[in-house]
Amino acid sequence: MGKSKKKKSKTPEQQQYAQFEQKHEIKRPVVRNCVVAFLVGGTICVIGQAISYFYIYFFNFTEQTAGNPTVATLIFLSMLLTGFGVYDRIGQFAGAGSAVPVTGFGNAVISASIEHRTEGFVLGVGGNMFKLAGSVILFGVFSAFVVALIKTLIMKWVGV
Amino acid sequence: MLIGKQSWIFQSKPAIIATGVSGGPFEREGLLPEAFDILHDDLWMEEPSYEQAHRLLIEEAVEVALKKANLTNDDIQFIIAGDLINQITPTSFAARTLGIPYFGIFGACSTSMEGLALSAFIVNNKGANYIVTGAASHNAAAERQFRYPTEYGGQKPPTAQWTVTGAGFAIVSHSTPNQTEFPKITCATIGKVVDLGISDPFNMGGAMAPAAVDTIKTHLKDTGRKITDYDLIVTGDLGKIGYSVALDLLHGDGLNIPEEKFKDCGLLLYRDDQPVQAGASGAASSATVIYGHLLKQMKAGVYKKILCVATGALLSPLTVQQKETIPCIAHAVSIEMDS
Amino acid sequence: MVKKQIHPIIRLFLLLISIFVIFSGCSTDDNNANSTKALIQTNNPPPSTINGNEKDQKLVMDVKKKVMSKKEVYDVSVIKGEQDILVAYKVRHLKRFRMKKIEADLQKELEKEFPDEKFTISSDYKIFLESIRLQDKINNKQIPKEDLEKRLSEIIKLSNEKT
Numbered sequence: 001m002g003k004s005k006k007k008k009s010k011t012p013e014q015q016q017y018a019q020f021e022q023k024h025e026i027k028r029p030v031v032r033n034c035v036v037a038f039l040v041g042g043t044i045c046v047i048g049q050a051i052s053y054f055y056i057y058f059f060n061f062t063e064q065t066a067g068n069p070t071v072a073t074l075i076f077l078s079m080l081l082t083g084f085g086v087y088d089r090i091g092q093f094a095g096a097g098s099a100v101p102v103t104g105f106g107n108a109v110i111s112a113s114i115e116h117r118t119e120g121f122v123l124g125v126g127g128n129m130f131k132l133a134g135s136v137i138l139f140g141v142f143s144a145f146v147v148a149l150i151k152t153l154i155m156k157w158v159g160v
Numbered sequence: 161m162l163i164g165k166q167s168w169i170f171q172s173k174p175a176i177i178a179t180g181v182s183g184g185p186f187e188r189e190g191l192l193p194e195a196f197d198i199l200h201d202d203l204w205m206e207e208p209s210y211e212q213a214h215r216l217l218i219e220e221a222v223e224v225a226l227k228k229a230n231l232t233n234d235d236i237q238f239i240i241a242g243d244l245i246n247q248i249t250p251t252s253f254a255a256r257t258l259g260i261p262y263f264g265i266f267g268a269c270s271t272s273m274e275g276l277a278l279s280a281f282i283v284n285n286k287g288a289n290y291i292v293t294g295a296a297s298h299n300a301a302a303e304r305q306f307r308y309p310t311e312y313g314g315q316k317p318p319t320a321q322w323t324v325t326g327a328g329f330a331i332v333s334h335s336t337p338n339q340t341e342f343p344k345i346t347c348a349t350i351g352k353v354v355d356l357g358i359s360d361p362f363n364m365g366g367a368m369a370p371a372a373v374d375t376i377k378t379h380l381k382d383t384g385r386k387i388t389d390y391d392l393i394v395t396g397d398l399g400k401i402g403y404s405v406a407l408d409l410l411h412g413d414g415l416n417i418p419e420e421k422f423k424d425c426g427l428l429l430y431r432d433d434q435p436v437q438a439g440a441s442g443a444a445s446s447a448t449v450i451y452g453h454l455l456k457q458m459k460a461g462v463y464k465k466i467l468c469v470a471t472g473a474l475l476s477p478l479t480v481q482q483k484e485t486i487p488c489i490a491h492a493v494s495i496e497m498d499s
Numbered sequence: 500m501v502k503k504q505i506h507p508i509i510r511l512f513l514l515l516i517s518i519f520v521i522f523s524g525c526s527t528d529d530n531n532a533n534s535t536k537a538l539i540q541t542n543n544p545p546p547s548t549i550n551g552n553e554k555d556q557k558l559v560m561d562v563k564k565k566v567m568s569k570k571e572v573y574d575v576s577v578i579k580g581e582q583d584i585l586v587a588y589k590v591r592h593l594k595r596f597r598m599k600k601i602e603a604d605l606q607k608e609l610e611k612e613f614p615d616e617k618f619t620i621s622s623d624y625k626i627f628l629e630s631i632r633l634q635d636k637i638n639n640k641q642i643p644k645e646d647l648e649k650r651l652s653e654i655i656k657l658s659n660e661k662t
Contacts, residue, residue, distance in 0.1 A: 013356065018357055021356075028318060062623045062660060081511070084511060118208060
C-alpha cells in the first residue's frame with residue numbers, strides 16, 4: 001500500500017523557474033476555444049435534432065422513443081469520421097465541442113478499438129476498448145445511483 | 161580521456177564515415193525532405209503494426225549507412241541505439257535482424273547523442289573499429305504508448321510537440337589526420353538529470369530547457385571553450401517554448417549567443433502550416449536532423465564546428481498519472497571538420 | 500504523391516445525403532400539406548369524430564375549448580372514436596419545463612368535466628402528427644370506419660410506449 005501523499009512542495013529554485021517558464025509558454029486561447037466549442041457542440045446537437053425529427057417524421061417513433069435510433073445514428077457517424085481519420089482534426093479544432101457530445105464518447109471507444117487491433121480481438125480490442133471511456137461509464141453510473149438515492153430519500157421525507 | 165567533471169576528449173578524433181536516415185509521411189512534407197535517404201508514404205510501411213514499422217525504419221537506416229560506407233554487417237563491432245517504445249523493443253528486434261553485437265540504451269530523446277558519445281569513446285580507446293549508433297521514433301507508436309489512441313479527438317495545447325517518425329544512424333570509425341572529408345568527434349559531455357518541477361507532459365520543451373542549458377554550461381567549463389568557439393549550437397527537440405526559455409537562460413548567465421548560432425532541430429524539421437503545435441520531438445528529431453541535414457551542411461562548408469545537444473524527457477505515462485514532475489537530461493557532442 | 504485529405508470528407512457527405520434521400524422513400528403514404536406543416540406551425544385543426552354523429556361533434560368541440568383554455572397549450576387535435584378520445588396538444592416552448600405537471604393537470608380537469616369519457620392525452624409531436632394524418636383520413640370519406648378505429652387504437656398504443 002502506498003503511503004498517503006505528502007504534498008511535494010517546490011523548492012525555491014523550482015518555483016522561480018516555474019514563473020520564468022510561464023512567461024515563455026504559448027497560452028491556450030481560452031476564449032477562442034470556448035466560442036468554437038460552443039458553436040461546434042451546438043452544431044452537432046442541431047444535427048442530432050434533425051436526425052431525431054427525421055425518425056419521428058418518416059418512421060414510427062415518438063419523441064420519447066426516437067432517442068435510441070438518434071444516438072445510434074450519431075455514434076455511427078462518429079465511427080465513420082473516426083475511421084476516416086477526420087474526427088481527430090475536428091477535435092483539435094473544436095476541443096470540448098466534439099469531445100463532450102455522445103459523438104466524442106463514441107470516438108473515444110472507437111479510436112481505442114481501432115488502435116489495438118494489432119494485439120488481437122480479445123485482449124487487444126476487447127481489453128483496451130474502454131481505456132478512455134471506462135471512467136465515463138463508471139462515474140456516470142455511480143453518480144446516477146447516488147442522485148437516485150438522494151432523490152428517493154428526499155421524496156420519502158417530503159412525502160411523509 | 162576524462163576532462164573536467166563529466167566530459168570526455170577524444171584524442172584520436174573518431175570520424176563519422178557514413179549516415180543513414182529514414183522518415184515518414186509528415187517528414188516528407190516538411191522543410192528537410194532532402195535530408196532523408198528513405199521516405200515512406202504512410203505510417204504502416206506495409207508492416208502489420210506500428211511497432212514493426214518502427215523496427216523497419218531502423219533496419220533501413222542502418223542498411224543505407226552500411227551501403228554508403230561500403231561495409232557489411234560483419235565489419236561492424238557494435239550497434240549502440242535506442243528508441244522511446246517500452247523495453248526499446250523496435251531497436252532490439254532490428255538488432256536481431258542486423259546480427260550486430262548490441263548495446264541497447266535509453267535516453268528518451270537524448271539517445272542519439274548518448275550513443276554517439278559512447279561510440280566515440282569506445283572507438284577512441286581502440287575498443288572497436290566500426291560502431292553503428294543512432295536513434296529512432298515513430299509518431300503513432302509513441303502516441304499510442306504515451307498519450308491517446310491516434311484517432312482520438314483530444315485537443316492538444318499549443319505547447320505540445322509532434323513525435324518525428326524516422327531513424328537516424330551514423331557509422332563511427334577511426335580517422336587519420338589527412339582524412340578531411342569526414343566530420344570528426346572531438347569531445348562530449350554527459351549530462352546530469354535535471355528536474356525543475358515542470359509536470360505537464362504536453363509541455364516537454366519547458367521541462368527540458370534547463371537540462372540543455374546545464375549541459376552546455378558544464379561542457380564549456382570542462383573543456384575550457386568559449387561559446388563563441390562554435391559556429392552552431394543545436395538542441396534536439398526543445399520546440400518553440402523550450403528554445404526561447406533556453407536562449408533566455410543562456411543570456412541570463414552571460415553566454416550571449418546570437419540567435420543565428422543557436423538552433424533547435426525540432427524547429428527545423430516542419431513547415432509552419434503543418435499541425436505540429438510547438439515543433440518536432442522524439443528520439444529521431446535530433447538523429448535525423450543532425451545525421452541527415454547538419455552533417456551534409458558541414459561537408460558543404462557551412463559549419464566547421466558544431467555542438468549537438470540532444471535533450472530528453474525521462475517520463476512515462478505512469479509517472480504522469482502518479483503526479484510526478486518530469487526529470488530531463490541532455491548530452492552534448494562536439495563535431496568538427498578538419499580544415 | 501501524397502493524396503489530399505479532403506476526399507474522404509466529401510465522400511462521407513455524399514454518402515450521407517444519398518442515405519437520407521433513399522430513406523425518405525421509406526415514408527408512409529399519408530404525407531400531404533397538413534402533415535408537413537404539423538411540426539412547424541400552429542395548425543389549429545378542427546376536432547373530429549370517427550362516427551360523425553352530432554352529440555359526439557359537440558362533445559369534441561367542448562373538449563377542444565377546455566384544453567385551449569390552458570394558456571401553455573397552443574395547438575390541439577381532438578379525435579373521438581368508439582370508446583376513446585385522443586387529445587394531442589402542443590406546449591409552448593418555454594413552458595415545456597412543466598410538461599409533466601401540465602399533463603397531470605389536464606388529465607384531471609378533463610376527467611372532472613367529462614366523467615363518462617376515456618381520455619388519452621399526449622404532448623408528443625409524433626402523436627400530434629399522426630392525429631393530423633388520421634384527421635385527413637377521416638375527411639377523406641372513402642376509408643371504412645373499422646380501419647379508422649384501428650388506426651386510432653394504434654396511435655393510442657404508440658403514445659404509451661416508453662422506450
